[in-house]
Amino acid sequence: MSTVSDDPLYRDPSLAQFYDTANRWGPDFDFCMKLAAGANSALDLGCGTGELTAALAATRDVTGVDPAAAMLDIGRARPGGDKVEWIEGDARTVRLGQKYDLIVLTGHAFQVFLTEEDQRAALATIAAHLSPIGRFVFDTRNPGFLGQHDVRHSKVRQLEHVELGAIEASDESHYDETSGILSYENGYRVLSTGERFAGRSKILYTPRDKLAAMISDAGLTVDAWHGDWEGNPFQAQSREIIPVGRLA
Ligand SMILES: C[S@@+](CC[C@H](N)C(=O)[O-])C[C@H]1O[C@@H](n2cnc3c(N)ncnc32)[C@H](O)[C@@H]1O
Structure with a gap:
């Protein structure tokens, strides 16, 4: 298993301090907030500086997981950050002993996993933490x-x-x-x-068909494949691949 947690862009506080300036609230977070309606709990894997994590936590129990302490420190300090349970951990291996009604990986966090083994491990973590009514969503750029x-x-x-x-x-x-x-x-x-x-x-970057097979192997099923965060259906040349799914 490679060590993605060494990534300087997230691990080094002098670089992490620029994350929120370069990455603002957008349609991805709007989409997740809508999907969260009715969810009593949410898990944000690769939560980073936690802008979405804190917003989700305003009205439900939320856990944010990320290996980069510098990113989590920014999340803890933001308004609403005190409502989040922040875990310094790895989305490939973390096991929280809890189930969640919504699991998100935003900001293309899924793309930090550089091998199929790592991607499969992250998908297994999603499957291990979904409640029977739970849904997951993540984005990965379309090759x-x-x-x-x-x-x-x-x-x-x-x-x-x-x-x-x-x-x-x-x-x-x-x-x-x-x-x-x-x-x-x-x-x-x-x-x-x-x-x-x-x-x-x-x-x-992972092609949609390969991703679909891995999602299925993880015991998950996809209800909708979107091609952008506006909710348009996925097409071969869409910018994004965004599966919304649940336990199979
Ligand atoms: C592009 S940022 C996305 C942050 C946040 N989800 C957002 O939408 O702004 C990618 C995040 O993935 C995190 N990351 C890297 N390796 C990880 C791993 N093994 N498990 C969980 N998160 C990881 C990084 O530390 C970083 O915070």
Whole structure:
């Protein structure tokens, strides 16, 4: 089993501090909040800085699991963070002895698992924690969408950090079509001081059919495959692969 918890982008507090600036509340979190209606409990695997986790916890019991202490520290400090049970743990192996009505992995957390073995272990964790009425949802980027674009990608954005002011966020990536691994570097330059922070990481892209087989092998079934967080049906060239399912 590889060690994904060593990822500097999440483990290093000097990089984790930029996560919320670069990743804002979006349609993914809206979708999960709607799906949570009627759920008395929720488990957020790979919860990160916990913006969604804390929102879910306003009206139900919520556990957030992530191996990166720096990310969890941000979650604990946010408004509503005191209502969440935060667990420093690994989604491949964690066993909480509880069942949940909703299990989410957002922000493409499923893609941090770089081997099929790791993906299967994460799916087994979902199956082990779903209540009889429970549902799961996660997102993973569609290799069919990426296949239509350049394998090399570079983007620079100017963003506003709540404490550091204006920052320049850069994202450089390279996709290897054979392995399905995208290697990338995220950099953040604080414009007032010129200080730059950067970290490299990798994520895995998985075709829908392969994912469907693994989900089934885990004892899960999918009620709907979406191709984006607006809820449109999955198509071969959708940007996202988003299964919503439950125990088989
Ligand atoms: C892109 S962030 C997503 C965070 C959050 N779910 C969101 O939507 O903003 C990916 C997260 O996966 C976490 N992660 C990495 N390895 C993990 C593992 N083995 N188990 C659970 N989470 C893991 C990282 O620490 C990071 O917080």
